[in-house]
Amino acid sequence: MADITTLRTPAETGLSKLFEVRRLKLPGSAIAREEAFRFFEATGLPHRRVEAFKYSDLRAALREAAPPAEAPTPEAARNAVMKAEGFATIEAARLTFVNGHLVPALSDLGAMPEGVEVTPLVEALTNGHPLTEQFTPVAQARENPIFQLNIAFMADGALIRVAAGAKVERPLHLRFVGTGAEAFSTATRILVVLEEGAELTLFESHEGPDGVAYQPNDALDAVIADGATLRHTRLNREGREAIALSTLSVKLGAKAHLETVNVVAGAAFSRHQLYLLFAGEDATATVNGATMLGNGQLGDSTLLADHAATGGFSREQFKTVIDGEATGVFQGKIIVEQAAQKTDGKMKSDCLLLSDEGQMMNKPELEIFADDVACGHGATCGALDDDLLFYLMARGLPRGEAEGLLVQAFLGEAIEAISHEGAREAMIAVVENWLAARR
Numbered sequence: 001m002a003d004i005t006t007l008r009t010p011a012e013t014g015l016s017k018l019f020e021v022r023r024l025k026l027p028g029s030a031i032a033r034e035e036a037f038r039f040f041e042a043t044g045l046p047h048r049r050v051e052a053f054k055y056s057d058l059r060a061a062l063r064e065a066a067p068p069a070e071a072p073t074p075e076a077a078r079n080a081v082m083k084a085e086g087f088a089t090i091e092a093a094r095l096t097f098v099n100g101h102l103v104p105a106l107s108d109l110g111a112m113p114e115g116v117e118v119t120p121l122v123e124a125l126t127n128g129h130p131l132t133e134q135f136t137p138v139a140q141a142r143e144n145p146i147f148q149l150n151i152a153f154m155a156d157g158a159l160i161r162v163a164a165g166a167k168v169e170r171p172l173h174l175r176f177v178g179t180g181a182e183a184f185s186t187a188t189r190i191l192v193v194l195e196e197g198a199e200l201t202l203f204e205s206h207e208g209p210d211g212v213a214y215q216p217n218d219a220l221d222a223v224i225a226d227g228a229t230l231r232h233t234r235l236n237r238e239g240r241e242a243i244a245l246s247t248l249s250v251k252l253g254a255k256a257h258l259e260t261v262n263v264v265a266g267a268a269f270s271r272h273q274l275y276l277l278f279a280g281e282d283a284t285a286t287v288n289g290a291t292m293l294g295n296g297q298l299g300d301s302t303l304l305a306d307h308a309a310t311g312g313f314s315r316e317q318f319k320t321v322i323d324g325e326a327t328g329v330f331q332g333k334i335i336v337e338q339a340a341q342k343t344d345g346k347m348k349s350d351c352l353l354l355s356d357e358g359q360m361m362n363k364p365e366l367e368i369f370a371d372d373v374a375c376g377h378g379a380t381c382g383a384l385d386d387d388l389l390f391y392l393m394a395r396g397l398p399r400g401e402a403e404g405l406l407v408q409a410f411l412g413e414a415i416e417a418i419s420h421e422g423a424r425e426a427m428i429a430v431v432e433n434w435l436a437a438r439r
Helices: 010-022 030-043 072-081 119-128 131-134 139-143 145-153 388-394 399-413 421-438
Strands: 093-098 116-120 156-162 172-177 190-192 201-205 216-224 229-237 243-252 255-265 267-280 286-292 298-307 313-324 326-336 344-355 359-368 374-383
Touching: 010 030, 010 145, 010 421, 030 145, 072 093, 072 172, 093 139, 093 156, 116 119, 116 131, 119 131, 119 156, 119 190, 131 156, 131 190, 139 145, 139 267, 145 216, 145 243, 145 267, 145 388, 190 201, 190 229, 190 399, 201 216, 216 255, 229 267, 229 421, 243 255, 243 286, 255 267, 255 298, 255 399, 267 286, 286 298, 286 326, 286 399, 286 421, 298 313, 298 344, 313 326, 313 399, 326 344, 326 374, 326 421, 344 359, 344 399, 359 374, 399 421
Parallel strands: 093 172, 156 190, 172 201, 190 216, 201 229, 216 243, 229 255, 243 267, 255 286, 267 298, 286 313, 298 326, 313 344, 326 359, 344 374
Antiparallel strands: 116 156
């Protein structure tokens, strides 16, 4: 029998070469990186024949592997941050990453709120920090080639511990900024551990240059102990040519609470993956997304919520607005394990089409092994209501402004879940700016 040779794309070949050059230069366990990359090599870049990537063909989108970005010069870092927006006007303690590297001079490492301890990832991996054992809190993430690529190439990031009982009033802002004229890639890893009864508000912003096909692949792990609360708002304002990949993995203890809202207004190709594990009884989560796409963009939100304990409560609501020839993707699955009786989980994806050329792919799923549950899912897709448009225009509003008000109301349902007033207003401003650029 003849041997079968799997053809590899230029990007896959390039990633193999880059890994061989860098694997021994990166901090931490070379064995763990090797295992992660061998997993990726066995699967390759995911494509439309892989069910989880049926609507988001990464193999076709990623033509070449960009080299990992080097640490920026102090001047380049300062200039890049000066242009950054996101949550810039909100009072917060900041950790600044430029081209995937932590910049201490632009971070508040020495001025963290009481109860918050931050360890740079390079230091943690080099010294074998005990918290690194809590990486990848949701097992299903290990089956994902994008996540495994992050493990193989992760170069910088941070470990954030919030002490038991600490009610941190000042938000923490993870600011990721890309800069440069040539294509580059980044792989950052953040671990957030909230001890019992702790509370933290966390902002995450991702921005970069237009006209550069850079490739960020970021991962954030969160472990929320019993009775702890994490409020998380994430903004994707990557450059128009970027291929942006991100993974959020969260494990919730008993009576733990998660609030996470992902707002997407950037990148040519973006995929945000969420893995939630309801490990403790009566854990709750509000998971929302607001996505604005145009100019041929593809935006993918993929969610897996695993209810493994009794009394879990989850609400997932994703809103997508599509203009021009853009493509939106939502894939969501709620799993209710046999032990997770009394689970209440609802998931919905709504899409607003502003053009005839746009398309939306919805795939909500339920996988239930318990019999005492209240679960449901749904998806809708449609155009603006002509009657509402006529009503607004009949009262003197130009068509563009009338459409803008309806779009803001549509996306507002998802953004209203942001409990921090300043962050909520900042995300409303992102919507307004997107609408202004559309006109």
